[in-house]
Amino acid sequence: xNYSLLIGVIAYEIIVIVGLGLWLQRRHKAGGDDEFAxxxxxxxxxxVAVTLALTVLGTAHILGVFEMxxxxxxxxxxxxxxxxxxxxxxxxxSGVWVRKLGVTTVPQLLDKLCxxxxxxxxxxxxxxxxFGILTVEAQGIxxxxxxxxxxxxxxxxxxxxxxxxxxxxxxxxxxIGWVNLVNAVxxxxxLILATIFVAISLPEGGFAAVGEHYRSSGQNAHLSxxxxxxxxxxxxxxxxxxxxxxxxxxxMLLQPAMSAKQExxxxxxxxxxxxxxxxxxxxxxxxxxxxxxxxEYAALEGAQKIGVTTMLVETLPPxxxxxxxxxxxxxxxxxxxxxxxxxxxxxxxxxxxxxxAPNATERTMTFVIRSVIIIVASIAIAxxxxxxxxxxxxxxxxxxLVPVFxxxxxxxxxxxxxxxxxxTLLSAWVANxxxxxxxxxxxxxxxMPGNLNAYVTALVSVVVLVVGNAIVxxxxxxxxxxxxxxxKGRA
Amino acid sequence: xxxxxxLQSFGLILVIIIIGKAIDSALRALATKDPE
Numbered sequence: 001x002n003y004s005l006l007i008g009v010i011a012y013e014i015i016v017i018v019g020l021g022l023w024l025q026r027r028h029k030a031g032g033d034d035e036f037a038x039x040x041x042x043x044x045x046x047x048v049a050v051t052l053a054l055t056v057l058g059t060a061h062i063l064g065v066f067e068m069x070x071x072x073x074x075x076x077x078x079x080x081x082x083x084x085x086x087x088x089x090x091x092x093x094s095g096v097w098v099r100k101l102g103v104t105t106v107p108q109l110l111d112k113l114c115x116x117x118x119x120x121x122x123x124x125x126x127x128x129x130x131f132g133i134l135t136v137e138a139q140g141i142x143x144x145x146x147x148x149x150x151x152x153x154x155x156x157x158x159x160x161x162x163x164x165x166x167x168x169x170x171x172x173x174x175x176i177g178w179v180n181l182v183n184a185v186x187x188x189x190x191l192i193l194a195t196i197f198v199a200i201s202l203p204e205g206g207f208a209a210v211g212e213h214y215r216s217s218g219q220n221a222h223l224s225x226x227x228x229x230x231x232x233x234x235x236x237x238x239x240x241x242x243x244x245x246x247x248x249x250x251x252m253l254l255q256p257a258m259s260a261k262q263e264x265x266x267x268x269x270x271x272x273x274x275x276x277x278x279x280x281x282x283x284x285x286x287x288x289x290x291x292x293x294x295x296e297y298a299a300l301e302g303a304q305k306i307g308v309t310t311m312l313v314e315t316l317p318p319x320x321x322x323x324x325x326x327x328x329x330x331x332x333x334x335x336x337x338x339x340x341x342x343x344x345x346x347x348x349x350x351x352x353x354x355x356x357a358p359n360a361t362e363r364t365m366t367f368v369i370r371s372v373i374i375i376v377a378s379i380a381i382a383x384x385x386x387x388x389x390x391x392x393x394x395x396x397x398x399x400x401l402v403p404v405f406x407x408x409x410x411x412x413x414x415x416x417x418x419x420x421x422x423x424t425l426l427s428a429w430v431a432n433x434x435x436x437x438x439x440x441x442x443x444x445x446x447x448m449p450g451n452l453n454a455y456v457t458a459l460v461s462v463v464v465l466v467v468g469n470a471i472v473x474x475x476x477x478x479x480x481x482x483x484x485x486x487x488k489g490r491a
Numbered sequence: 492x493x494x495x496x497x498l499q500s501f502g503l504i505l506v507i508i509i510i511g512k513a514i515d516s517a518l519r520a521l522a523t524k525d526p527e
Contacts, residue, residue, distance in 0.1 A: 074496050084504050088511035199493070211492030223492055225499050267515075270508060278504040286493055 006149060009326045012186075013163050013333070020178050021170030028174060034104055036172035036366040037345045038259040045265045047177040049272035050184045051256040051338070052090065056083050056247060057277050058335030059140025060394050062328055063305075065281050068235075069288035070304035073219070075227025076288075078236035080281025082243040084274045086253075091270035094248045095257030097412060099266060101478070104258060106251045106404070107350040113411030113478060115418040116354070121425055122404055123350035126251055130343045131376060132397045133252075137336040138164075138377075138384035144328045147309040154385045160329065160336075161381035167337035169370060173259050176337050183330035184276060190327030191283045193320055194312065198290055201315045207286075213293040222289065242454035245405045246398035251342040252335075280331070287312070336377075344372035396436065399453035403428035403461035410465055410477070417474030424465045428457040 028035060043051075061080065068076035103109045107126065111119035138157045141164070145156025168176055199206045214222045221228050227236070247253055260266045291297045291311040300307055313321060348368045353360050360368075407421045434440045435456045446452065 077496070077500050081500070081503060081507070084507050085511075088507055092511055092515040195493075207493040211495075214492075223495070225496060225503070270511070274508050275501075275504055279501065282497055282500040286496055289492070289496075 003149075006322065006325070009322050009329070010159070010163075012326055013329060014166070016182050017163065017166045017175075017179055018170070020182070021166065021175040024171035024174050024178060028171065033362065035174075035362065036369055037104060037341070037348070038255070039172065039174035039177060041259055042261045043174070043177050043256070043259045043265070044261060045268050046272065047181055048256055048260045048265055049269035050180045050276065051177045051334075052087060052095075052253065052269060052273040053276035054180045054184065054331060054334040055253050055256060055338050056086065056335070057280055058137050058332050059143075060136075061277075061280060062284060062331060063140060063143060064394070065284040066288045066308040067304050069285045070292050070307060072231055072235065073214075073222030073227060074225045074285050074289065075221075075231045075236060077225050077281050077285045078239050080278045080284075081225075081236070082239040083247075083281075084278040085240055086244050086247050087274045087277060088270060089244055089248050090253055090257060091266050091273060094408070095254060095260075095266045096263045097479075098254050098258050099260055099263050105346050105349045106249055106254055106408075107346060108354075110404070110407065110411070110421070111354075113416045114407065114421040118407070118418055118421045118425070119350055119354065121422065123346050125400055125425075125429070126404070127343050127346045129397050129400050130250075130252060130339050130346075131380065132393065134336065134339045134343070134376065134380040135383040136393050136397075137332055137339065138380045140332045141329065141336065142384060144325065144332065147306065147313065157381050157384045160333065161377055161384075163329070164333050164336035164340065165374060165377050167333050168341050168373060172341060172366075172369070173255065173338075176334065176341065177256070177259070180334050183334060186323070187280075187327045187330050188276075190320075190323040191280070194316060194324050194327075195283055195286060197316050197320055198287060198311070202290060203294070207290065210290050210293040214289070238452075238454075241458065242395060242398050245454060245458055246401040249405045249408045250401055251346055252339050255338065255342050255345065340373045340377045340380075341369070343376050344369040347372050396453055399432050399457045400429065402454055402457040403465075406458075406461045406465050410469060412479045413477045415469045415474045415477060417469065417472050420465060420468030420472055420474065423468055424461050427464045428461045431460040432457050 028040065034041060061083075065076050065079055068079060098106070098109060101109060101112070103112070105123070107119040107123035110122050138161055139153065141160030142153035142155075142157030145151050145160060146153045149156070151159075167179060203209055205212065211223055214220065221231075226232065257266050260269070288308045291308040292303075294311065297303060297307040297311045300310060312324060316324065348365050352368055353365065357364065403425050407424055410416065411421070432453055435453055441452075
């Protein structure tokens with residue numbers, strides 16, 4: 001690695017992040033309502049769109065898709081397609097609903113739906129899940145640095161973690177949004193240029209030869225995004241279920257929606273957010289297929305993990321390697337920053353303000369949020385050095401939020417009852433813990449239970465919630481519309 | 492190989508967005524209709 005170029009990349013990130021951050025901080029002085037956490041709820045459409053897209057485009061989208069493509073082929077693009085379904089639901093559904101209700105956190109909405117105890121339970125677990133994802137993102141930053149330099153992962157995580165803190169610390173959500181807009185341009189320029197260079201440097205025949213390699217070795221399914229029927233059921237659909245049920249009510253994705261200027265801003269953002277997120281995965285899949293078709297990379301030890309990045313480092317000219325480093329960093333840093341902000345917002349609003357300081361000023365709240373960002377980001381960087389497996393960790397973490405989705409939907413459109421909500425949460429979480437830490441899966445004859453946690457929590461949540469709602473009377477749903485001349489009241 | 496995967500994926504993304512928009516429009520039309 002050419003260190004002058006690495007310094008150039010880090011200098012670029014610092015200039016964009018710190019420069020924009022300080023400029024925005026000066027333009028929008030803290031004082032207005034929710035200026036730091038929600039950018040005063042006036043973010044324009046392009047900023048909301050890019051931030052929604054980049055919030056759920058991180059380590060798993062890059063390193064995870066490389067690895068999945070290596071193992072199962074182009075069907076791995078369904079990890080990205082699942083996020084397109086997710087963004088469609090958020091931009092037309094859950095994102096619009098939270099903006100309409102004017103809440104600052106998802107637990108705050110659950111307070112409106114079911115009461116304070118539900119809010120506290122969900123805020124504790126949601127903050128924990130977000131912290132878990134934060135450690136995975138910190139690890140991703142470390143791996144990217146380690147692959148493209150001779151640093152170890154821990155050093156990379158520390159340098160990247162500092163950049164991640166700078167990404168949000170000056171002007172909060174407004175800074176994340178505008179830095180994302182600049183970085184999205186660099187990201188796509190880097191991806192497209194890298195793909196062109198890889199195509200040029202491929203052995204005679206370019207991408208056509210890559211296709212021929214798979215066809216001649218009887219691996220036609222590797223070239224199709226529809227894979228095989230088994231992969232569609234066991235991978236593609238599983239991804240859609242796990243991602244949509246857990247992420248559509250996650251604070252990290254709804255915070256940019258809450259910051260939008262109007263509800264229509266979020267609806268329009270769909271046309272930009274979904275393609276930006278989805279097409280990133282397409283480039284990742286194509287690069288991984290190209291790497292796997294070349295014997296020198298396919299023969300590497302642990303090829304599915306390092307084959308693609310090794311090809312990129314060896315194929316690309318140093319300046320383009322540096323742009324790609326900036327590209328991957330931008331994607332992961334944006335996710336790292338908004339997760340840190342989400343955890344801090346949940347702590348400040350749902351714990352600090354709700355329980356201890358109901359009359360706290362905006363200045364105090366901003367101080368609390370900034371302090372928590374620095375503390376949780378620092379701990380996450382330290383934990384990242386333990387290197388938990390990336391995708392397994394993400395899938396397991398997602399499963400904890402699944403019951404919140406069903407309580408959210410029931411409270412908005414069917415019925416709300418605190419005791420049923422709490423019973424649903426506890427049942428799903430106990431089931432998830434038993435599924436993960438006991439021999440329960442083997443009782444059902446399942447040898448590889450790792451991917452199924454989201455199904456388990458979804459099933460338990462639906463059963464407990466539906467039976468509970470049927471038995472116990474509760475309040476009408478928040479969006480329940482009384483018939484003309486009808487009355488509001490208990491369901 | 493490149494264009495097949497690229498165009499299939501892009502097409503699928505557009506289809507998902509359009510289906511989402513259609514469902515959203517239908518539900519909104521239903522919601523704003525005066526209840527009998």
